[in-house]
Amino acid sequence: MNARIRIKTLVAGAALATLGLAGTAIAQTFPARPVTLMVPYPAGGLSDVIARSLNVTLGKQLGQPVVIENLGGASGAIAAQKVLSNPSDGYTVFQGSPNELILAPLANASNKLRSEDFRLVQMIATAQIAFLAKKDLPVNSVDEFVEYARKAAKDGKPLTFASVGPGSFYHLLGEHLSKVTGIPMVHVPYKGAAPAEQDLMAGQVDFFLAPYGKKYDEMQKQGRVKVLAMLNSERLESVKQYPAISESKQLKDFTFKIWTGYFVKKDTPDPVATALHKAITGTLGDPAVHQALEANSQLLPRPQTLAEADRAYTDGIQQFRSIAKSIGLQAQ
CATH class of the missing domain: 3.40.190.10 (Periplasmic binding protein-like II)
Structure with missing residues (x-):
């Protein structure tokens, strides 16, 4: 019995080591192709303006183009669902807010996404x-x-x-x-x-x-x-x-x-999330990006570490769920 346990432990350890090596390899090559920035509203609105204020500079930080995709509908949940249907490889970044990721699942019974399906990489701005x-x-x-x-x-x-x-x-x-x-x-x-x-x-x-x-x-x-x-x-x-x-x-x-942030799927490898975090943080430090966001009266928050972003998102989930409860929001 003990031998079996030891074998299982060794197998599990080897699997974790393999995953760790795979994650390192991904981080070393990421991104190897263009990254899609999913904007959950049609072109022309403020969300689209924010995305176009960042995507070129973010592309320079990543060394690959960042292509904007606008996909509106269902309070942004259609775009969020599309992100979840894509691989957890960091090549699809979601420009999200409490609208799409916290409130939409509470209001739409057909919306099966969960707030916890996403990970906040970095806060972008407060509107x-x-x-x-x-x-x-x-x-x-x-x-x-x-x-x-x-x-x-x-x-x-x-x-x-x-x-x-x-x-x-x-x-x-x-x-x-x-x-x-x-x-x-x-x-x-x-x-x-x-x-x-x-x-x-x-x-x-x-x-x-x-x-x-x-x-x-x-x-x-x-x-x-x-x-x-x-x-x-x-x-x-x-x-x-x-x-x-x-x-x-x-x-x-x-x-x-209300705040806006850049998200990836929750199970995106840590090395990829770290690479995106570094690039997004560098983008927010660019004077031209600062000027573009401030020109649209966006308030720029202090850059967060990944751990701080995780905590901020968890706090946001609780805050906005409380607001929804206070008005008796029911899923339709």
């Missing part, structure tokens, strides 16, 4: 959230909006709000806004921010709690949308022309942000 209203909504502040929304609901014409899909962070924000104000509102889901913006400008939807981008400055100047506030706890220098929502009387505590 501020803008309170956008259609141009002809007769309000010019958050407090005026609340009063108008309350009257509209009483008249049987509740305001509509856009999101990038059921269960997305922006869907939850709209539902949470409805809950904290006690005002009925109607959710209108889209496949991404770009089509939601188009309908907002066309007056087909009343408001959109959206990740902020500089393009909204021009849209407001042109009278195509109204930026009522930023969901910040204080007025930041980069967006000082807009009130922080904390300056309102009725929604002063309605402050939120």
